[in-house]
Every structure is written in structure tokens, then in C-alpha cells.
Amino acid sequence: MTTNRNVWHPPKDPTRSGFTAIRDFVDRVANSSPARLTLIVFALVILLFTALLSLPISASDGKVTPFHDALFTAVSAVCVTGLTTVSTALHWTFFGQLVILIAIFVGGLGILTLASLMALTVSKRLGVRGKLIAQEAMNASRLGEVGTLLRIVITTSVCIEIALALMLAPRFMLLGESFPMALWHAIFYSISAFNNAGFTPHSDGVVPYENDLWVLIPLMLGGFIGSLGFPVLMVLLSTGFRVKRWNLHTKLTVQVSLILLVAGAIIWGFMEWSNPATIGPMATGDKITHSIFASVMTRSLGFNVVDMNSVNSSTMLLSDALMFAGGGSASTAGGIKVTTLAVMFLAIVAEARGDNDVKIYGRTVPQGTLRVAISVIMMGATLVMVATGALLAISGQSLDRVLFEAISAFATVGLSTGLSAQLPPAGVYVLSILMFAGRVGSITLASALALRQRRQLFHYPEERPIIG
DSSP: OOOOOOOOOOOOOHHHHHHHHHHHHHHHHHHHHHHHHHHHHHHHHHHHHHHHHHHGGGGGTOOOOHHHHHHHHHHHTTTOOOSSSSSSHHHHHHHHHHHHHHHHHHHHTTHHHHHHHHHHHHHHHHOHHHHHHHHHTOSSSSSGGGGHHHHHHHHHHHHHHHHHHHHHHHHHTTOOOOOOHHHHHHHHHHHHHTOOOOOOOSTTTGGTTTTTHHHHHHHHHHHHHHHOHHHHHHHHHHTTGGGGGGGGGHHHHHHHHHHHHHHHHHHHHHHHHTTTTTTSSSOHHHHHHHHHHHIIIIIIOOOSSSSSSSSSHHHHHHHHHHHHHHHTTSSSSSSSOOOOOOOOHHHHHHHTTTTTTTETTTTEHHHHHHHHHHHHHHHHHHHHHHHHHHHHHHHHHOHHHHHHHHHHHHOOOOOSHHHHHSSSHHHHHHHHHHHHHHHHHHHHHHHHTTTTTOOOOOOOOOOOOOOO
């Protein structure tokens, strides 16, 4: 019996083999190091939007935007920061502004959501470690809920942004804008506000609306809701305002956010009450509105109705502190996150009382959570310090301006003294790295450490060093 060795085989499809290689790579990375996948996804997304913003069609002058400006804008948009080196309204065409808006929406979903979506899109499944990362990010109780929660995150974002746009569009029309322009501005502001981005399609920002509550209130509401985080929003949607049914994360996030909002407004208003360059000449009602607005903006939103160069030095220091604190975990806000701040404060109280455990609301905070909180704070402070030193050497500006800009970049706030637009390319790259690290660093580190445990077969004798 003879066999035919000349059997015809169909040619291999290079496209399919390439896709298979990509799928296998995503599977391997998602299951071995989900934190690395988040970094890769975010970097690729930024490079994509950088390429789009570099196109001549994106710039109003029809020329190619310099790489450092396109990169900085893409990083600022994807990291939902709001710092700019060129005017959003004047430099970019409608196409360029649309690219920025899409980048804000995509970046606002969060790096863990993006990484999970990429793994689902390419490989049609999430590995166990990938599900654990997404579960940690969204506070899911079961791994099977992760896919459903990803859809809820996107749906919730779109619904809130539509509601904000419907609130803003009529006002812009009453102020004389045409229906298409009013609708575009309303959509832009709604996405920018909910995602705590701080980008504005107007050349003079929101300054013309400094006394217009119809515009300011939706911006504040969108920014505050976005700063709570998707895990909190899901709990609120399912339980409403029945506080007893809230989990510990929701209670801490809402409570600390409200404390920072009220305290920030009171202190900011007190410091600027008589400042003739900011709110000094205004009526009492307008002063109160500006104080509340400033407190919300410094938490991560980034819109401003006063010149940050005109505020008192003490007010700028207060803004630094509020920006560094930031918003809720897995939210569109930045900073070290309010739960990190809450855990560290509770640890200090427990140490002062001599308690062995850190307790709140009938629950004990695990020791591992305390280590993660310390790591996030130290990493954030180190990044800001190193970047501030580099920017001081590059720009030659005063410490207060440089520190303010560095914290604004790390905390993805977007408030600025105008330093970003004055920096040479080297300084622009430093701020770009800081925005990227601030957006992905603390979340990725926290998630990686939360799921990382080493089995030890022995335990060294304890010895306590002198602290303090």
C-alpha cells in the first residue's frame, strides 16, 4: 500500500496567525501579570491618540503638531488630567477635539477596566488572575460577576454623561449658541466633568460662567459623582441611601469625600475671602459658590474660575493637599485616594489609643491593607518629589508654582498656574511621565500587592526598632 506524500495544504493566513500570536500574548500576560497588561494597554492607547493628534487634520493651522505637544495632550486626556501645552479651543480642529473627547472617555473607564476589556475582546475570556484584578478594582463579590460589572461601568458612564449634557445644552442655547454648537459644548463638558478631566472647548474656559449656577452646578455634580468611583456607584445603585447596607469601602469613600468637600470649601473661602484678586470684590453668595466650586475642582476635576497665580500662598498649599488626596478608588479622579487617607488616619488613631487592630464601623482593617496604603502614599510622595526637583532644574521657576504643577499632574487634576505651556520639551516629558505614573501607578501597585502573597516556611524573631 502506497501513501501520497504530495497532499495539498491550504496556505496559512498570516493575518490569522498574527492574531493568534497576539491572543496568546494577551492570555499569557493577563494570567501571569495583570498589572503589566494594564501598563501595556494604557501605553498603547496613549500612543494611538498621540498619532491621531499629530495628524494635520487635528490642528487648526493644518500642520503637524510637534510630537511633545501631541504626546502631552494625549497623556493628559487619557489620564483624565486636563493640563495643556496648547489651547484646546484654538489649536485643535473639531476632529482634534473629538479625538481628545474620545480619549477622555476611554481613559475615564480606568486602566483595569481597559485591560479587562482588551483581554475579553482579544481572547474572549479573562483568566483567573485577570478576573481577580478586575474583581479587586470593582469590588465584585464573585468572579462570575466581572463581565456583567464591566458592562454596567460603561452603561453607567454613558447615562450620567447624557444626563449632564441634557442639563447643560439648554443653557448654552439661551446664552446665544446655535443648537449644534450648544449640543457639542454640552457633550464635551459632560464627559470632561464626569471623568474629572478638566478639558474645556472654550478658549477662556469656564470663567465666563463664574456666576452661572446653571453651568457650575452640573459641572460640580458630574465631577463629584465621578470622583466616588464605580464600586461606590454600583453599591448606591443597588442599595440607594440605606447606609446600613453599604460596604465598608462605600462608607469610607462617601464620608471622607464629604468631609474633604466641606472642610476644603470652608478653609478655601476663609483664605480667599478678602483677596481682591480672586473673590474679594464678589457678593457673599458668589463667594460661597466659588469656595464650594474650588473645593470640588481641587479634588481632581480641574476647572477653575479664578487665576491660580492670584491666590494666596496658603491657599495654594491647601490646594496641593486636596489634590494629593484625590478621590475614590477605581474612579475617574486621581491622587492617593480618600480610602488610603482614611486607612492611614484610622491607623494613627488606633496607635494613639493603644489598639492592636484598626477598627471602623464594626469591621477590622487587615494589616495587608495598611501596608498597601503606606506603599501608595510613599510612592506618590517620591514621584512628586523627584519630578519637582527635575522641573525646578529645567524651568528655573519658583518652588510653589513647580510643586503645584507637579502635584496637579500626579493627581491628574489639571489645575495650572500656566507653567505647563511655558516648559521646554524636556519639562513637558517630565510632566507626561508624572501623569502616566499618577494614573496607573498607585492603582496597579495596590492591586498587585493585594493579590501578591508569598508562602513562608519560617518566621524570624520579632524585634521592634525605635520609631519617632
